[in-house]
Amino acid sequence: MTQSSTVPLASASSSSAESSPPGRGHGLDIEGITHRFGDVTVLNQIHLQVNPGEFVALLGPSGCGKTTILRLVAGLLTPTVGQIRIDGQRVEHVPTHKRNVGIVFQNYALFPHMNVFDNVAYGLRAQGAKTTNVRSRVQDMLELVQLEVMGDRFPNELSGGQQQRIALARALAVEPRILLLDEPFSALDKNLRLDMQIEVKRLLTEQGITTMFVTHDQEEALSMADRIAVMSNGVVQQFDTPTTVYDRPSTLFVSQFVGTTNLISGTLIQHNRESCVVSLADGEQMQLAIDPDMPINSPVQLAIRPENLRLSTEPSPNALPVRVDICLPLGAATIYEVRTASGIPIKVTQPRGIGVKSLVPGQTVYLTLASAHACSIFHVSDTDPSV
Numbered sequence: 155m156t157q158s159s160t161v162p163l164a165s166a167s168s169s170s171a172e173s174s175p176p177g178r179g180h181g182l183d184i185e186g187i188t189h190r191f192g193d194v195t196v197l198n199q200i201h202l203q204v205n206p207g208e209f210v211a212l213l214g215p216s217g218c219g220k221t222t223i224l225r226l227v228a229g230l231l232t233p234t235v236g237q238i239r240i241d242g243q244r245v246e247h248v249p250t251h252k253r254n255v256g257i258v259f260q261n262y263a264l265f266p267h268m269n270v271f272d273n274v275a276y277g278l279r280a281q282g283a284k285t286t287n288v289r290s291r292v293q294d295m296l297e298l299v300q301l302e303v304m305g306d307r308f309p310n311e312l313s314g315g316q317q318q319r320i321a322l323a324r325a326l327a328v329e330p331r332i333l334l335l336d337e338p339f340s341a342l343d344k345n346l347r348l349d350m351q352i353e354v355k356r357l358l359t360e361q362g363i364t365t366m367f368v369t370h371d372q373e374e375a376l377s378m379a380d381r382i383a384v385m386s387n388g389v390v391q392q393f394d395t396p397t398t399v400y401d402r403p404s405t406l407f408v409s410q411f412v413g414t415t416n417l418i419s420g421t422l423i424q425h426n427r428e429s430c431v432v433s434l435a436d437g438e439q440m441q442l443a444i445d446p447d448m449p450i451n452s453p454v455q456l457a458i459r460p461e462n463l464r465l466s467t468e469p470s471p472n473a474l475p476v477r478v479d480i481c482l483p484l485g486a487a488t489i490y491e492v493r494t495a496s497g498i499p500i501k502v503t504q505p506r507g508i509g510v511k512s513l514v515p516g517q518t519v520y521l522t523l524a525s526a527h528a529c530s531i532f533h534v535s536d537t538d539p540s541v
């Protein structure tokens with residue numbers, strides 16, 4: 155997050171044709187955007203098609219270019235190459251105040267010298283709306299965020315969550331075609347953050363507002379977004395639903411960045427149309443129900459989620475003997491760290507409950523995949539050095 159608190163929240167449209175009733179939803183297309191600051195390319199060939207009413211998260215590590223995308227959509231920057239379309243119309247050269255895009259930044263950027271009412275009214279007044287219309291619209295917005303009794307307060311008399319809701323009310327007051335949220339919850343403590351995430355998601359879904367949302371918190375992206383664009387080093391690595399991104403990561407970077415995963419190095423020694431065999435560093439072999447499109451003897455990384463592994467006290471065909479190293483009972487689940495004969499550490503999550511006996515450190519147990527498809531395999535050349 156590199157924005158200062160002085161950037162106005164909601165840009166006001168001077169053209170009524172550009173604003174429309176909430177609930178309709180507007181499409182946003184980012185087509186082949188490359189952006190450079192001087193000689194440095196910070197975005198490289200970005201393509202994102204956001205459907206009307208969709209809630210899309212931009213997820214990635216610090217500096218990967220998330221905020222730059224929001225600034226380009228808002229009109230605070232002009233792309234070096236590429237097109238941005240709202241409802242099919244190109245806007246790269248339309249000034250910010252004519253795009254009718256609402257923005258909420260991490261620090262809310264409320265005007266400290268204005269009370270809540272005036273903050274929410276700001277964009278409407280800039281549009282030249284009539285006083286009576288301003289009053290009723292501000293009242294509607296304050297009711298929407300359930301702060302209708304706070305109109306006379308100043309920002310420094312509000313909690314972080316209340317400021318966040320006022321910032322949202324201000325952005326929504328001008329009926330933005332697109333709403334941009336840049337880490338809007340990061341300043342809130344954990345409990346309040348969850349309440350706000352639920353509330354904002356409900357509110358935006360009800361209103362059908364097309365939203366692009368920046369976060370580096372993968373749980374936030376997985377729980378709130380309709381689709382997630384996972385980014386690294388100015389490139390979109392995968393753009394898909396939270397479930398697909400989690401279950402079917404398309405690159406090694408995504409498999410590591412989203413959720414917890416075990417990465418196990420090996421060599422592909424055999425494959426046919428239905429399965430393959432990977433030899434691990436210690437000579438053990440794993441048989442998998444996937445047919446990777448790569449030559450025999452390719453160096454590979456297996457990515458397996460801890461919850462997709464099973465531990466049994468009984469040996470079975472294809473089970474890997476491992477030793478229990480650490481056992482962490484965490485409420486509903488137990489997290490184990492086990493090691494293969496050559497010392498490869500592997501995390502395994504098992505459900506916990508009455509009658510389920512815990513495994514103990516030092517015990518030898520047998521590791522299998524929960525499902526034949528519970529593993530992703532990547533050629534090591536897929537490795538992104540930024541991971």
Ligand SMILES: Nc1ncnc2c1ncn2[C@@H]1O[C@H](COP(=O)(O)OP(=O)(O)OP(=O)(O)O)[C@@H](O)[C@H]1O
Pocket residue numbers: 155156191196214215216217218219220221222223370
């Ligand atoms: N005005 C600028 N001039 C030069 N470089 C910039 C400028 N703004 C951003 N950058 C650089 O562009 C890259 C992308 O920045 P951006 O703020 O988009 O990243 P981000 O993914 O939003 O990061 P964070 O999560 O830390 O906010 C970074 O390397 C940043 O230093």
